[in-house]
Amino acid sequence: MITNKNCIIRLSRYKNALYRLQALGFVKVFSDNLADAVGVTASQVRKDFSIFGISGNKKGGYQIDLLLEKLNSILGKDQLQKVIVIGAGHIGSALMRYRGFEKEGIKIIAGFDIDPAKINRSNVIPVLPLDEAKGFIKAQGIKIAILAVPDIAAQEVSEEISAAGIKGILNFAPLRLKDIEGCVINNVNLEIELENLIYFVNVAQKLK
Amino acid sequence: MITNKNCIIRLSRYKNALYRLQALGFVKVFSDNLADAVGVTASQVRKDFSIFGISGNKKGGYQIDLLLEKLNSILGKDQLQKVIVIGAGHIGSALMRYRGFEKEGIKIIAGFDIDPAKINRSNVIPVLPLDEAKGFIKAQGIKIAILAVPDIAAQEVSEEISAAGIKGILNFAPLRLKDIEGCVINNVNLEIELENLIYFVNVAQKLK
DNA sequence: TAGATTGTTAATCGATTAACAATC
DNA sequence: TAGATTGTTAATCGATTAACAATC
Numbered sequence: 001m002i003t004n005k006n007c008i009i010r011l012s013r014y015k016n017a018l019y020r021l022q023a024l025g026f027v028k029v030f031s032d033n034l035a036d037a038v039g040v041t042a043s044q045v046r047k048d049f050s051i052f053g054i055s056g057n058k059k060g061g062y063q064i065d066l067l068l069e070k071l072n073s074i075l076g077k078d079q080l081q082k083v084i085v086i087g088a089g090h091i092g093s094a095l096m097r098y099r100g101f102e103k104e105g106i107k108i109i110a111g112f113d114i115d116p117a118k119i120n121r122s123n124v125i126p127v128l129p130l131d132e133a134k135g136f137i138k139a140q141g142i143k144i145a146i147l148a149v150p151d152i153a154a155q156e157v158s159e160e161i162s163a164a165g166i167k168g169i170l171n172f173a174p175l176r177l178k179d180i181e182g183c184v185i186n187n188v189n190l191e192i193e194l195e196n197l198i199y200f201v202n203v204a205q206k207l208k
Numbered sequence: 209m210i211t212n213k214n215c216i217i218r219l220s221r222y223k224n225a226l227y228r229l230q231a232l233g234f235v236k237v238f239s240d241n242l243a244d245a246v247g248v249t250a251s252q253v254r255k256d257f258s259i260f261g262i263s264g265n266k267k268g269g270y271q272i273d274l275l276l277e278k279l280n281s282i283l284g285k286d287q288l289q290k291v292i293v294i295g296a297g298h299i300g301s302a303l304m305r306y307r308g309f310e311k312e313g314i315k316i317i318a319g320f321d322i323d324p325a326k327i328n329r330s331n332v333i334p335v336l337p338l339d340e341a342k343g344f345i346k347a348q349g350i351k352i353a354i355l356a357v358p359d360i361a362a363q364e365v366s367e368e369i370s371a372a373g374i375k376g377i378l379n380f381a382p383l384r385l386k387d388i389e390g391c392v393i394n395n396v397n398l399e400i401e402l403e404n405l406i407y408f409v410n411v412a413q414k415l416k
Numbered sequence: 417t418a419g420a421t422t423g424t425t426a427a428t429c430g431a432t433t434a435a436c437a438a439t440c
Numbered sequence: 441t442a443g444a445t446t447g448t449t450a451a452t453c454g455a456t457t458a459a460c461a462a463t464c
Binding site: 097182 | 246282283289299302305306309351352375377378382383384392394399400401404406408413
């Protein structure tokens with residue numbers, strides 16, 4: 001199935017919107033309701049659904065609970081996702097303490113750092129020495145890691161954790177990691193996000 | 209000039225790659241060098257440059273220092289960007305302490321929070337009461353804000369700071385803000401980034 | 417039934433890539 | 441000059457949107 005990243009991001013947005021609609025007491029939606037809620041066209045919604053074989057009822061729309069079941073299944077949310085954080089600096093620590101992941105079935109179970117001063121084995125989410133990461137990943141079968149180490153360390157660390165069994169890395173280091181065979185890498189580059197925002201603000205200012 | 213977000217993100221990547229090449233001692237680049245460094249095609253590089261009227265020398269490639277000047281000017285990096293952070297929770301505090309923005313000419317000059325316990329006026333980057341944000345934005349002429357407040361507060365706060373003069377918001381709250389007239393909103397949704405990564409890891413696993 | 421909505425195909429749109437003339 | 445690279449146009453590709461038959 002050939003699907004692009006944007007399409008999958010939209011599935012996440014549909015899911016989130018459906019939970020909100022459900023909380024408001026709705027039981028079913030039409031494609032145009034959902035489109036409005038997410039900010040896309042109704043055609044886009046139906047097209048996305050048809051790609052994944054999700055069908056509704058002609059005239060009757062889609063039943064929210066069934067739709068959520070299917071979206072959650074596609075998005076792998078039918079099982080708890082265990083995630084580790086590599087790098088317990090400012091960003092890494094903040095992500096470890098961030099509660100927003102829990103309600104999405106994503107659980108950060110440990111952090112790792114090379115600095116002995118950052119180690120804390122007794123914490124709810126322990127911070128362990130980086131050289132224990134490899135064993136931990138293998139023992140616990142961890143597939144997903146958040147990488148929040150300094151730029152200079154990012155490439156080497158990503159290759160190490162990948163070799164230990166990590167299949168997906170969410171990279172916060174502001175550089176492009178080389179492709180790693182058997183490992184998906186998504187980048188969150190905060191500098192570039194801000195730079196981009198500044199550009200479009202400047203453009204808007206000039207237009208006036 | 210009609211430009212898409214991806215194109216501007218590539219300009220940032222070109223810029224970053226050019227600094228690295230410069231640090232390695234290079235004085236000029238050809239489009240295919242830069243393409244390799246960033247992971248795009250040489251056609252893409254030349255096309256992007258031509259959109260912004262950046263020209264090189266037939267046969268001679270592009271002179272790195274001139275190229276950086278032009279890219280920095282397009283990206284608004286010829287002046288220091290003052291940014292505030294709204295919400296001094298885990299994410300907000302981490303962003304305030306994060307040093308990565310400085311080398312990009314982006315300076316976080318204050319944080320704001322509604323919780324009196326978080327206020328700290330004597331810090332290098334002070335954390336001030338949220339109700340001082342409006343006056344601060346006006347007095348300092350701040351255009352860019354990073355929004356790291358709880359979901360429930362995000363819509364209201366974004367409208368307030370926009371009314372006070374904010375023209376661009378980098379939103380970390382995991383929900384879609386309604387469009388605000390005269391304000392550009394970029395979203396960083398960490399839950400969705402992770403969900404997306406998990407999806408593609410699962411797909412890759414199934415293919416094997 | 418008449419009206420409304422889905423599911424899918426075809427049309428459109430926009431972005432990327434390929435090709436190549438210009439030219440250094 | 442011959443060879444290499446730019447700058448731009450045309451071709452391709454892929455994603456989004458529009459249209460509409462099927463049907464509830």
